[in-house]
Structures are given as C-alpha cells and as structure tokens.
Amino acid sequence: MKELICIVCPNGCHLRVDETGGCRVTGNACPRGEEYGRSEVLHPTRVLTGTVRLHGAALPRCPVKTRSPIPKEKLLEAARALCQVDVQAPVRTGDVVLADLCGTGVDLVAARTILPLQSTH
Amino acid sequence: MKEHQLTVIGGGPAGLSAALSAWEAGVTDILLLERDRYLGGILNQCVHNGFGLHRFQEELTGPEYAGRFIDMLESTAVQVKTDAMVLSVSPDRTVRYVSPDGGCQTVRSGAVVLAMGCRERTRGAISVPGTRCSGILTAGAAQRFINIEGKMVGRRAVILGSGDIGLIMARRMTLEGAKVLACVELMPYSGGLNRNIVQCLRDYDIPLLLSHTITGIIGDRRLEKVVVSAVDGRRQPIPGTEQVFACDTLLLSVGLLPENELTRALGAEMDPRTNGAVVYENMETSIPGVFACGNVLQVHDLVDFVSEESSRAGAAAAAYIRSGETPSRRTLAVENGSAVTYTVPQRIRVEAAGKGVQVFFRVNRVFGKSAVTVTAGEKRIARFKREHMAPGEMERIFLPEGLLALAEGNVITVSAEEAEV
Numbered sequence A: 001m002k003e004l005i006c007i008v009c010p011n012g013c014h015l016r017v018d019e020t021g022g023c024r025v026t027g028n029a030c031p032r033g034e035e036y037g038r039s040e041v042l043h044p045t046r047v048l049t050g051t052v053r054l055h056g057a058a059l060p061r062c063p064v065k066t067r068s069p070i071p072k073e074k075l076l077e078a079a080r081a082l083c084q085v086d087v088q089a090p091v092r093t094g095d096v097v098l099a100d101l102c103g104t105g106v107d108l109v110a111a112r113t114i115l116p117l118q119s120t121h
Numbered sequence B: 001m002k003e004h005q006l007t008v009i010g011g012g013p014a015g016l017s018a019a020l021s022a023w024e025a026g027v028t029d030i031l032l033l034e035r036d037r038y039l040g041g042i043l044n045q046c047v048h049n050g051f052g053l054h055r056f057q058e059e060l061t062g063p064e065y066a067g068r069f070i071d072m073l074e075s076t077a078v079q080v081k082t083d084a085m086v087l088s089v090s091p092d093r094t095v096r097y098v099s100p101d102g103g104c105q106t107v108r109s110g111a112v113v114l115a116m117g118c119r120e121r122t123r124g125a126i127s128v129p130g131t132r133c134s135g136i137l138t139a140g141a142a143q144r145f146i147n148i149e150g151k152m153v154g155r156r157a158v159i160l161g162s163g164d165i166g167l168i169m170a171r172r173m174t175l176e177g178a179k180v181l182a183c184v185e186l187m188p189y190s191g192g193l194n195r196n197i198v199q200c201l202r203d204y205d206i207p208l209l210l211s212h213t214i215t216g217i218i219g220d221r222r223l224e225k226v227v228v229s230a231v232d233g234r235r236q237p238i239p240g241t242e243q244v245f246a247c248d249t250l251l252l253s254v255g256l257l258p259e260n261e262l263t264r265a266l267g268a269e270m271d272p273r274t275n276g277a278v279v280y281e282n283m284e285t286s287i288p289g290v291f292a293c294g295n296v297l298q299v300h301d302l303v304d305f306v307s308e309e310s311s312r313a314g315a316a317a318a319a320y321i322r323s324g325e326t327p328s329r330r331t332l333a334v335e336n337g338s339a340v341t342y343t344v345p346q347r348i349r350v351e352a353a354g355k356g357v358q359v360f361f362r363v364n365r366v367f368g369k370s371a372v373t374v375t376a377g378e379k380r381i382a383r384f385k386r387e388h389m390a391p392g393e394m395e396r397i398f399l400p401e402g403l404l405a406l407a408e409g410n411v412i413t414v415s416a417e418e419a420e421v
Helices: A031-042 A072-084 B013-024 B041-045 B062-074 B139-149 B164-175 B194-204 B261-266 B303-323 B401-406
Strands: A002-005 A014-018 A024-026 A049-055 A061-066 A086-088 A096-098 A108-110 B002-009 B030-033 B049-051 B079-081 B085-089 B094-099 B103-114 B118-120 B136-138 B156-160 B179-184 B212-219 B223-230 B243-246 B249-252 B256-258 B290-292 B331-336 B340-344 B347-349 B356-363 B370-376 B379-386 B395-400 B411-418
Touching: A002 A031, A002 B194, A014 A031, A024 A031, A049 A072, A061 B139, A072 B164, B002 B013, B002 B303, B013 B030, B013 B041, B013 B062, B013 B103, B013 B303, B041 B062, B041 B139, B049 B062, B062 B303, B085 B103, B085 B261, B103 B303, B118 B139, B136 B139, B139 B164, B139 B249, B156 B164, B156 B212, B164 B179, B164 B194, B164 B249, B179 B212, B223 B249, B290 B303, B331 B340, B340 B411, B356 B401, B356 B411, B370 B395, B379 B395, B379 B401, B395 B401
Parallel strands: A049 A086, B002 B030, B002 B103, B030 B079, B103 B290, B136 B249, B156 B179, B156 B249, B331 B411
Antiparallel strands: A002 A014, A014 A024, A049 A061, A061 A108, A096 A108, B085 B094, B094 B103, B118 B256, B212 B223, B223 B243, B331 B347, B340 B356, B356 B395, B370 B379, B370 B411
C-alpha cells in the first residue's frame, strides 16, 4: 500500500494505492485522482513548464510548456534542453516551439501570445 | 473632465474578470487602467501550470489563463490603458492617474472597481538578523527576474517560508540548474498547497524544515551563508540547534500584503484581519459605488476564485450603475468565531443577498475531520462538514437566502471545530 497526495487539483486528496491488487486507488474524490494514483505508482509523469529565448519582441523570454505530461525522470534533462531553443516573435499560444522534446514524443508549445516589437497590443 | 460608466483599477485576473462581467451585464463604457505594459498582472510571471481547473476544467499556465481573459476582453469595447498608474480615488468616484501619453488625467465614473492585487512582505517585515548583503530577495522578485527578464538569481539557494510562491520557486530554481538546499518554515505546517509540497519539493528531494527559522545571515557583498535554527512551541529559536547552510541566495516567501494605499486614502473602512476593505455581500466597500475584489480584498490561493469573486464585483458595479444604491433595512455583520481568522464579506444586507451569499474564510490551524458552524446569537443556523482544513487553504461556505432569514439579531458568527465522534 502506497500513500500519496494527489497533485491533480488544489484539493490535494490523500490517496492510497494498493500496488498488489491491480493498483486499486482509494481516497480520491474524482476519477482524475484514480488515474493519477495509478500512473504515479506505475510510471510517474509531470508537465514541464519554463521559458525560452525570444527575439523580436519587447520581452526577452517566452513561456512554454510540454503539451502533455512527460516521464518524471526526464524533467531535468528536458529543462536543460530548453536552453537551446530560440523563438522569433510573433508567437501564439499553442505554437510548437520544439517537436518531440528529448525523445519523449511530446511537443514543447508556447504558453503566451507575444506580438513583435513594433505592434501595439 | 472625462466621464466613464465604470473605471476598473488593475488589469490582473481580478480587474480583467470584473471588467468582463460588467460588460456582459450591459455596461458599455468601461475604462480599465493597468500600470504595467501588459495586461495579465502577476499571472504573466507564473509560468507553472495548475491554473484554471475550476474555471476552465483544464490545467493552464499563468500566461495561458490570463490570455483567455485578455482574448475575451478584446472582443469587447472595454477601453484598456496600460502604463497607467492611478494616483488617487475620491469618494465621488473621481480617479486621477498618470500615463506617458496623456500625463496626469482625471476621470469621473458611475462606479469604480478596485483590483490592485497584493505585494510581498520583505526582509524588513520579518526582522531577520544579519548583514545586508546582496542575494536576498523575495520569491516573487526572483520569479520575475527568471521568468520575465531571463536572468538567473543565484546558484545555491535557501528558501524561507513555505507559501506557494516559495515552493514554486524551489522547483523553478532547480529546473534552472540551481541547488536548493532547504525550504525553511517557522510554523509546524506548510502555508502552501499539499500538491505543491509534493511536486515542487519531494519531486526534487528538497528538504522541508518545519518549525525552523533563519537566525543569521552572513555575507560581505554577496550572501555567503545562513544560519537555521529549530523553534519551540512559542516560535522562539532553540539554542544549540543551529545548522549552517553555505549559499549565495535566500528567497523569502513570507506572506502577501494587499496593496491598499488607494483604498485607505479614499477613506474606505478597512478590516485589520484581511488588510483589505470591509465589503458587503456584493463586494461593495463602505464608499457607495466603489467595489473591491481579488487579492486587494483578501489574499487568495487560487486564481479561479479571484476570477469568480471579481466577476461578482463587476456584475454588482453594473447593477449600481443601473439602479443606484442597494437598499438595506437589515444588515448582518459576519464575525469570526473560534479557529477562524477572518471572513469576507464582512457584512450582508439581507434583502440584497438574492439567492444567498458565498462566505470566504481561513482557519488558524490544521484540522482533520471537522465542522464549520454558523451561529446567530445562541442559535446554530448552519453546519458544514469538512474532511480537512488548513490555514493555507481558503475555505468557503454558501449561506442560502432562507438561512439568512433565520438569523436573529445583527451578527452571525463563523467558527470551526473538530467533528464530534
């Protein structure tokens, strides 16, 4: 039996996951908690967020995130890979700034719409 | 003097939501003043995810959450003025502000929404002894340097305070290549959300030292080390428990203060428990036609609730513009009873409460199975069960119309207690 705190939402439910009996989850208040409990025991994943260099805008950085969660053990390697990424304004929320981040199969996408320097927002 | 139906002060999540809901309620002439160059407020530097689960049923980053509201605002005719710093608000709802394009300007409005947000407590507010070297900054300032300016603040860090910003920055510093040695918390429990302790500290093996504080800061020009001591039940450092951490950076996450200079100068009645204005059920302050919402009113944990509260303030401002002052024959004062530190709203005009009123509050200690009770005089009028409550997590209860009608006298009291077995 493994005890976890659910990180899916701010409620922070106290989960118990039975690793022997097919990973039965108890203590969850919603179905997403059950999914989290199982995945956390079998193969934990997280969404990585950060920033990348931005050119041609008033701001020097563009916030980014992985479109979906990536394996937890890849987080530090993936965070380092963000240093190699350059983006040119304009950039729109959801634009892919790096495909297949570190072989995870997950794309890195822009998390803010930023117009070029001259334009008035 | 220019005139507008509504002026909203602040273009963060609170101001955006208030302006939008006033627009949706039929107010067509709205001025939104923001002192930064962009709308979105503090959300722009909160590049982590976890925003919007209540509002949008999905997990967004701060800039994405702000972007949703900015997009909605762009489909309206709300007039947005960025780079505009408000200097004063008067009881006749005259707003003076200054901006590079127009200099000092004055506008009069049918209603005003105060949505200025909050700022961080600094080293001066907590009296940490030691030298005044560089490398000591608030967690939010470090967040701005890293996420907006692209400048790293240090390599080896200790974090004082375990509020959410401190926890988020522990992870952020780690992902940016720094070593975070410890997160030090004076209280025996964290002030942040459970999920942040898991995904920001435990994921990266960062120790959380509860019932500890910083008792020494050592450094010539740059910070060189901090001394951490355990504290006793009265939060006093225990001699002999000192540990020294060699570090170049100390981040402070030691609380937020609503930014109410304008509100105080306006003469609105203030609540010393929240450091925000006293408000009625519709977010109206003691100055008629002036409303307050978001972190300037009470410091929230979740932006989703800021949006919701501000949406009510915007709608109420629209109603004020349409039909003037709220009639009130009977007003209930909402007071905090045992284990509750404050309530918002502080006053309820019973006839104006509509279907009912949402009351927000915080408790002063960690509770397991427990109950929130509402009493009027000696009589208990409501009881709400809770599985878990903590000071770091804002609580809310809904008092329906029928229940308010039951309340005799002029005061209702909200209290928390352990559940009877």
